[in-house]
Amino acid sequence: MYGQERLVLPLLARDEFGLTAYTGVLTFILAFGATKAIANYAAGTLSDRYGRKPVLVAGWLIALPVPLLLIWAPGWGWVIAANVLLGLNQGLTWSTTVVMKIDLVGPSRRGLAMGLNEAAGYLAVAATAMATGYLAARHGLRPEPFYLGIAFAALGLGLSTLAVRETRDHARLEAASHAGRADGRHAHLHAELNNREILAQTSYREPALSAASHAGMVNNLMDGLAWGLLPLLFAGAGLPVAQVGLLAALYPAVWGLGQLLTGALSDRTGRKPLIVGGQLLQGLALALVALGESFPVWAVAVVLLGAGTALVYPTLLATIGDVAHPAWRARAVGVYRLWRDGGFVVGALVAGLIADAYGLDAAVWAVATLTTASAVAVATRMYETHNRATSPGSPQ
Template structure:
């Protein structure tokens, strides 16, 4: 089993270049994590309607509610466990819990089995995706956090897109079940195998970064190791920057959860086939994933605040475009806008949280942020389902667009810039650490 001591035997260095092998491996592992979500994205609403006879939108979106709640609370647990016991065991546990999911989705005799599978998938995602995020932050150090998060989320959401397209394509030719879910079996086998055999612990890199800050000091205004309650309150309410990032993350995943559950129904209502729905379901996360290669690095130079605020506005415009459209071209244009806006926001929010939180409690802060962010899936499922049942699919999209725009306004008014371009460490500390 990989340990901190074995990796710490030599001199530790931070930075993408100095840790290219492990960083690249974690990017690949996160792609398989993303693929597990993508395999559901284009076909589960169709399975709900065609195989289980569900008509109410709120009932169909129950799988997203289950996924969002379980993933959100596991994110928080993953951050705490990673600070206490290391990152590697949490990552491996996440993959172990993912193993039954594709088989349950293949053979589920009732919708409640699908919902249960999504609880398990949410727990798995909370453990595995959270730790790949934390491990990349550990390795990258302070200078290239935005780029590191862009690469991480690029891999994850490009895989979501490819898996969504592939399952839609397979379903159109071989049926909704079981064929599309064999992809999930492959993702689990590859992700688990790479994590067990090749991934190494990174907590010692965070400890090294903490030691090489001036005097090992915390970020201004806080103790080096605040209590879990203090970290929770800072990230949720009391720290203007952390809490602004948290509410924006919640709003982002609120609209993503609504898109996951409602877009396939909107597209089907416009008489599009499974293959076209799969292509559209893939387009949004594909643009989201690819654009993060640019936006993450951009935030390391231009700053975090206005990328986040602007990205929320672009997301709202994309959702509005889909609400106004009635055919493939309009849906595609709205999906591209939504993907671009999300790419502006997603890696930048993670980088902003890492800017503010001290390495000694950073994993816990990331866990709190990801708790609230992924509760957005649950809020999105409830809001979209209730409004869609009461007022129709179109009105549900308008409500989600309005909430997204309002969240960006909160960032613009309340958040300050978190990127500090100067290196605050003494020269002696900088000579011990190589940055990419």
Template sequence: MTLTRSGPVLGLRANAAQFTLLVAVNALVGGMLGQERTVLPLLAEQTFHLAAYTAALTYILAFGITKAAANFFAGTWSDRYGRKPVLIAGWLIGLPVPLLLIWAPSWGWIVAANVLLGVNQGLTWSTTVIMKIDLVGPQRRGLAMGLNEAAGYVAVAVTAMATGHLAATHGLRPAPFLLGLAYAALALGLSVFAVKETRGHAHHEAATHAPTQTVSTGRIFLRTSFTEPALSSASQAGMVNNLNDGLAWGLFPLLFAAHGLTLAQIGLLAALYPLIWGLGQLITGAASDRHGRKPFIVAGMLLQAAALALVAHGTTMTTWAIALTLLGAGTAMVYPTLLAAIGDIAHPATRARTIGVYRLWRDGGFAIGALLSGLIADTHGIPAAIWTVAALTAASGALAAVRMYETHRPVVPADARTG
């Protein structure tokens, strides 16, 4: 982390070592989520014999509610106490999660584990996002968010595939969740001994902006949620994005199993979507720095809607592989770009709280997706749930197209301006 007499230096190159470390920590955050993607829906059906989809998806509902709340508090606490203490607290809370998943004697224990996982994900993922935005400064936020989200979701994919293989070889418990235990222990050690505080970088950047009056958290909530067109458009798009991810997490493995796919095949499909999502962000985040945020957000939501429709229509592994590739590509267009748009608008002095509010809405989508898709699947079947969510995703993209303005204006080099 580079410091000068005038204060911290912003920029990706100047803070490369600390930025890279935070990318690695966020990969471990994603791995904690990935340990559940393949195994938990099947555990609900085969071990705990939950026949109703709504009951089976209670773990996603619990996860979504607690992660959304933790995101909100992560922003506020990061401003008040610093980024690093919040990161460490998140890993301390996440450490028991794999053990609860291994030893759970009833489904209630699984739900309790996902309450802790939601808090862990909200505190740790939000904080790594805030810290990276602190470090890189205004011009490379898209690239920074692309790298951050790519690390997290590639780890989700790799872990989902690995746990599918472990489950097929050694059973649904305990082997798949031992990976999560290793991730949590390693990440806690890195956070305590290697990660450095970045709040000073945000204060340094704030000094280069016009002074801002003290803004209450309530006012930031209203502005981000409803009144500021780009912030509120990003919040609704993020919520719908994770609504369809909650559907994919909870119901896709059950849909594939109902059509006779093996555990290994289900694990491969469960990994394909976050893998494309993760790797694609290496391209889309940086591209939004050059071409703007809005085109990626609108096109990505519409592509997700088309991909979900193809999942609902499909009956073979080949069709689903194509659909999940498209779903991953659409999500990659949206995910880092929404975060970068929030960073474009939010004043550095209120950035952490603004990100917290956005992520409150975004990850609340997990809970809404689990509840909505579970209720529709119970009454009309899984394909009907997927068609419904596809329609909502298309509507979200249309709303962003109408209401959102472009938030990022690339800086043109002086030699280009003078011709």
């Protein structure tokens, strides 16, 4: 559902709706990010109260009109409305699948579980971006690329309703036998924290939780740039739609495949080195995008960008799972994803305003600088959250 938009909507904004200001083009990402961030937060609380599966099914029901709105949209306002629904869909469904896998896997293999979850999602994003690029080059920007979305929404709803089982009791069982770290660092993170306290701990009080939240926000600020502006940068340099589509697909493809390795790697090496190293690699890749002028250079840059994101993305989620108490872990994941997907909003505003004032290259350099600064902040503030000595299945 997300991948069908990564190439087509920026080009649709320019070619069919005549949007020339980059801030105008990025309004669909702002709408998506704002509603997804709010839905992420709601998903954590709702899944603790009503169970994971009802939230998952509700998210897929909301997805059903999205491709139809994009096909029929007579004006840009319809595209914004579709992305409000897409943000609700993504927030409810993806947050819930993250929580469900953390429920099931136990403390010693959270990185592996998050790598599998995020790899499944972003390999699908990459495949769909490539498929929609092919369809757009062959048939035009509408309606054929969005037929895929109709099938995805139906499949998501059918699988969630018929195949998925409830996992909330797994978290309750883990909470009953939960033991804190031997060094006592998490003693204040007990089971009885209320929603306001969970929000405070995850947002700014607890060093690892808050550092992960802010690093996640910068990551999606960067992804908003990659989604909304990089296709326009590549197309503006004269690349054909098929090559722009390939670049749009390479980034999430490397991101998705890489997570099959990096999530499990963080269970062995720890979380912090992968997060810091990944953000530094992202900053380097964005600098290469700004300096590049040809398809081969940009192909290398987006591959490096995907590799850096693969190091960061599942590892941040695993960090939240390491630190949060099982009794309120779903709500902590919701707060983290509130911050992380708020990065789409910040990215749409910051990158759009800079691009309008100073050009696309300046926007890329600005986000590269922010990403590098975030790596320094994580290196300074975050402690290592994964206890590598913990035996499989034992409480951490």
